[in-house]
Amino acid sequence: MASVPLRHGVFMAPYHALDDSPTLCLRRDLELVQWLDQLGYDEAWFGEHHSSGFETIASPELMIAAAAEITKRIRLGTGVITLPYHNPLMVAERIVQLDHMTMGRAMFGFGPGLLAADAAMLGIEIRTQRDRMVEALEVIIELLRGGEVTRKTEWFTLDKAKIHILPYSKPYPELAVASAGTPSGGMTAGRYGLGMLCVAATAVEGFDVLTGNWAVANEIAAENGQQMRREALRLVGPMYIAETREQALEDIRYGLGKWVDYYNKVAPKGFGNFGSPTEAAEHLIASKRAVIGTPADAIAQIERLYEKQGDFGAFLFQSTDWADWRQTRKSYELYARFVMPHFAKTNVNRVASYDWMTDELPKFNERRQQGVDAAFAKYEAHKKSH
Numbered sequence: 268m269a270s271v272p273l274r275h276g277v278f279m280a281p282y283h284a285l286d287d288s289p290t291l292c293l294r295r296d297l298e299l300v301q302w303l304d305q306l307g308y309d310e311a312w313f314g315e316h317h318s319s320g321f322e323t324i325a326s327p328e329l330m331i332a333a334a335a336e337i338t339k340r341i342r343l344g345t346g347v348i349t350l351p352y353h354n355p356l357m358v359a360e361r362i363v364q365l366d367h368m369t370m371g372r373a374m375f376g377f378g379p380g381l382l383a384a385d386a387a388m389l390g391i392e393i394r395t396q397r398d399r400m401v402e403a404l405e406v407i408i409e410l411l412r413g414g415e416v417t418r419k420t421e422w423f424t425l426d427k428a429k430i431h432i433l434p435y436s437k438p439y440p441e442l443a444v445a446s447a448g449t450p451s452g453g454m455t456a457g458r459y460g461l462g463m464l465c466v467a468a469t470a471v472e473g474f475d476v477l478t479g480n481w482a483v484a485n486e487i488a489a490e491n492g493q494q495m496r497r498e499a500l501r502l503v504g505p506m507y508i509a510e511t512r513e514q515a516l517e518d519i520r521y522g523l524g525k526w527v528d529y530y531n532k533v534a535p536k537g538f539g540n541f542g543s544p545t546e547a548a549e550h551l552i553a554s555k556r557a558v559i560g561t562p563a564d565a566i567a568q569i570e571r572l573y574e575k576q577g578d579f580g581a582f583l584f585q586s587t588d589w590a591d592w593r594q595t596r597k598s599y600e601l602y603a604r605f606v607m608p609h610f611a612k613t614n615v616n617r618v619a620s621y622d623w624m625t626d627e628l629p630k631f632n633e634r635r636q637q638g639v640d641a642a643f644a645k646y647e648a649h650k651k652s653h
Contacts, residue, residue: 273610274580283323306600308603311343319384331369341372342374349378350378376445380393462501469568477575507598519548523548562604
């Protein structure tokens with residue numbers, strides 16, 4: 268049994284087909300977070316992308332501000348802010364403002380940037396992005412602590428910079444760094460004692476390096492007087508859940524093909540070419556890259572991650588438009604109804620009580636019959652006495 272309680276959330280890049288209304292897509296993203304809040308999900312993370320037209324959120328901070336006003340308890344994160352694209356003082360200021368606006372429900376994930384087209388439009392060399400992320404992160408942490416920063420780099424200048432409002436959360440909101448196939452995310456997390464967002468945990472290359480990257484993070488943390496917490500380790504994977512596997516395979520015919528086509532363009536290795544959405548789904552299932560099936564299949568995938576990684580704090584359901592909106596909502600509902608209780612052991616006492624009642628049923632029936640017999644006997648005695 269895991270010693271770290273498992274939280275559940277969504278990682279929302281998001282992925283929306285090019286023939287759909289971007290206006291309505293953004294509204295559905297917010298509606299989905301509201302639905303997840305009602306279902307009891309713990310977290311929702313929003314991405315940042317500026318090209319391709321498929322991943323439609325440009326500002327995760329705006330999404331957090333909007334989602335906070337229509338939800339009650341779910342925590343809201345940036346998944347992630349691409350630090351090389353922003354002045355670190357401006358990022359720190361937005362973090363603090365959202366921390367106050369959400370009264371501590373906001374979380375902040377950072378990364379170097381994923382889409383090469385984003386960096387190209389800004390004239391940023393891809394090879395510089397990881398170093399620039401670390402440069403910015405150093406400054407942001409110091410600013411969030413209330414410190415003053417004077418620093419000049421090749422891409423930003425700060426002169427006696429300070430945030431003018433201290434964070435609502437003490438000492439500052441939760442911070443996490445994106446981690447995928449390389450050890451750089453683990454190194455950064457360990458250096459500063461940050462959480463980790465393993466955004467490709469179920470991809471073959473991401474799954475293979477899970478334990479290695481966690482080991483790197485712990486090694487670097489020890490060297491820097493930090494401590495990694497498994498509660499702050501989050502694993503991301505795509506899922507689509509229906510009542511049956513056959514139904515799931517039928518439902519994903521709606522949008523999986525467009526998602527695969529997009530990934531073939533932006534992912535270094537892509538997924539390959541398939542004759543139909545069903546073929547693509549079968550490949551994803553066979554490689555264990557994704558769950559397309561039932562709640563039992565989702566449970567098996569998370570158990571597989573436990574076997575590989577050990578304890579971790581949260582599983583984040585990667586948001587996709589593989590099925591239509593009604594079926595997508597149902598998928599998240601099925602996860603909340605059957606997957607969450609499994610890992611929380613919510614029904615242990617219910618099952619034990621049911622089994623005990625079943626085992627004792629002959630005895631209970633005998634006692635019940637004795638009660639019935641006694642009632643009739645009492646009635647017969649009453650009739651005789653009158």
